[in-house]
Amino acid sequence: MDRQALINEFLERGVVVVPGVFARDEVEVIKRHFMSLNARKIGGYEGDNITDKADPLAKYPRMVHPHRWDDLSLRWLLDDRLRQWTTALLGKEPYAAQTMFYFKPAGARGQALHQDQRSLEVQPGTCLAAWMAVDPCDEENGCMQVVPNTQSLPKLCMVDADTRTSFSGSTVPLADWMQPEPVIMQPGDVLFFNGQVIHGSGPNTSADRFRRSLIAHYVAGEAEKVAKFYHPLLNFDGDEVEVGASEHGGPCGVWVERDDHDVLEIVGKGDGQGAIQYD
Numbered sequence: 001m002d003r004q005a006l007i008n009e010f011l012e013r014g015v016v017v018v019p020g021v022f023a024r025d026e027v028e029v030i031k032r033h034f035m036s037l038n039a040r041k042i043g044g045y046e047g048d049n050i051t052d053k054a055d056p057l058a059k060y061p062r063m064v065h066p067h068r069w070d071d072l073s074l075r076w077l078l079d080d081r082l083r084q085w086t087t088a089l090l091g092k093e094p095y096a097a098q099t100m101f102y103f104k105p106a107g108a109r110g111q112a113l114h115q116d117q118r119s120l121e122v123q124p125g126t127c128l129a130a131w132m133a134v135d136p137c138d139e140e141n142g143c144m145q146v147v148p149n150t151q152s153l154p155k156l157c158m159v160d161a162d163t164r165t166s167f168s169g170s171t172v173p174l175a176d177w178m179q180p181e182p183v184i185m186q187p188g189d190v191l192f193f194n195g196q197v198i199h200g201s202g203p204n205t206s207a208d209r210f211r212r213s214l215i216a217h218y219v220a221g222e223a224e225k226v227a228k229f230y231h232p233l234l235n236f237d238g239d240e241v242e243v244g245a246s247e248h249g250g251p252c253g254v255w256v257e258r259d260d261h262d263v264l265e266i267v268g269k270g271d272g273q274g275a276i277q278y279d
């Protein structure tokens with residue numbers, strides 16, 4: 001594996017897959033651990049409001065912030081391999097903000113395209129996701145979809161998502177020059193992408209395959225504020241780090257057509273008005 005080539009890829013495209021960060025037997029232990037928690041109805045996130053009992057996600061709700069009560073999740077979040085990779089990609093050791101586990105069983109909806117910075121609201125700087133495949137992921141079982149080269153975009157204004165294919169209710173529109181790419185991964189591979197990168201996933205259309213993933217979000221070490229939902233941040237030694245609470249909202253970008261080409265216009269707070277070229 002050419003480490004520097006992977007770092008360069010991240011710097012150029014805002015996204016990179018590092019193969020085999022975790023070994024297959026480690027991932028197997030993680031998989032069994034979360035399946036056992038789910039079987040005991042421990043840790044399912046209720047904030048997604050999935051009330052239809054026939055929805056596959058009702059039986060397998062994602063977990064949000066399990067590192068706050070689950071030692072395995074905490075150890076994974078602060079694992080030295082993730083410390084090394086996140087530090088190499090960001091140029092400075094970040095703080096840990098979040099873990100999530102997605103089960104995504106057969107028939108489950110995906111998550112519409114979005115930017116994580118919209119949720120974490122890191123200031124200054126941005127966040128970095130480390131998304132580990134627990135199962136082989138491909139288009140059939142709803143692998144991740146990313147839009148490379150969107151790492152420098154500002155936050156985009158959200159619109160309603162199609163909730164027949166997405167469990168989350170909002171999404172970001174794409175410019176005419178953007179094309180989501182499927183990310184094919186094997187268990188133990190980690191996809192890294194920064195907080196502005198547009199990403200999401202489609203439904204799991206397989207007959208019987210899960211598409212499980214363990215996800216961490218980190219924030220760049222110079223951050224002074226992060227949305228309250230992600231407090232407390234941790235450093236890689238597991239100590240809590242004090243930062244301020246950022247607010248949601250503020251100016252955001254919408255695509256407008258100019259000379260047959262989509263460009264971004266920033267709307268929102270009065271002083272943020274005006275068209276900016278972000279292509």
Ligand SMILES: O=C(O)CCC(=O)C(=O)O
Pocket residue numbers: 102110111116129131144199200201213215
């Ligand atoms: O795993 C997925 O399907 C989507 C995950 C995601 O978008 C995220 O972690 O921000």
